[in-house]
Amino acid sequence: MAHAYDNHNVFARILRGEIPCYKVYEDEIALAFLDIMPRIDGHTLVIPKFPARTLLDADPDKLGELIKRVQKVAIGVKNSLGAEGLTLLQSNESAGGQVIFHLHFHIMPRWEGIELKPPASAMEGPDVLEKFQAKIAEALR
Numbered sequence: 001m002a003h004a005y006d007n008h009n010v011f012a013r014i015l016r017g018e019i020p021c022y023k024v025y026e027d028e029i030a031l032a033f034l035d036i037m038p039r040i041d042g043h044t045l046v047i048p049k050f051p052a053r054t055l056l057d058a059d060p061d062k063l064g065e066l067i068k069r070v071q072k073v074a075i076g077v078k079n080s081l082g083a084e085g086l087t088l089l090q091s092n093e094s095a096g097g098q099v100i101f102h103l104h105f106h107i108m109p110r111w112e113g114i115e116l117k118p119p120a121s122a123m124e125g126p127d128v129l130e131k132f133q134a135k136i137a138e139a140l141r
Contacts, residue, residue, distance in 0.1 A: 003101070005051045011102035015049060022129045024136040025076070029062070030069035032140075034129050035106065039116040042081045042132050044107045046070045052103040054092040066103075073140065074107045080139035081132070083109030087116070 006012070013019045014031070021033035024044060035043040048066045052058035058066075070088070078086055089106040091097035099120070108116060 003053060005053045005057075006101060007051065009102045010100055011047050011104060012051070015047070022133040024133055025069070025073050025140045027069065029065045030073075032069070032073045032107075034124075034133055034136075036123055036129065037120045038108075038124050039106075039119060039121075040108050040110065040114065041128075042077055042083070042109045042136065044073060044077050044136065046073050046105045046107065048103055053101050054098065054103055055090060056092055058103055070105045070107070076139040077107050077109050077136055080135045081109045084112055085110040 010019060014021050014033070021031075022036070023031065023033045025032040025046075028049065030046055030048055032044055032046045035045050046066075046069060048058070048062065050059065050062050052062075055063070074086055074088065077083065087106075087108040087110055089108065090104070091099075097119075
């Protein structure tokens with residue numbers, strides 16, 4: 001059974017400006033911002049501006065445009081932070097690990113020997129988030 005998109009989810013509220021975020025990139029298709037409970041330094045989220053609950057119910061044409069933005073942001077994150085690699089995570093439905101039911105991609109820069117923290121383990125401080133926001137946003141200008 002398909003679930004309806006909830007226009008009151010936290011990402012929809014961020015898109016409407018009701019909740020602030022640490023924005024690193026935005027255009028007519030997507031918004032990218034830092035995860036406030038990062039699993040690693042520079043953990044960035046990319047969300048579509050169109051309503052889609054999961055990858056499975058997203059319009060394929062819009063999804064094609066979104067993935068171009070995911071790639072652009074991933075390159076910016078990797079280059080700006082000198083990462084050795086990236087983990088791209090995209091979860092669907094509760095059983096798949098999805099917690100917020102608005103399609104989103106996690107971009108996590110990676111370095112040898114540095115493990116990811118568990119999901120939602122700790123809120124990061126504004127000073128740290130602002131530092132990474134400035135570096136990544138500059139690379140995406």
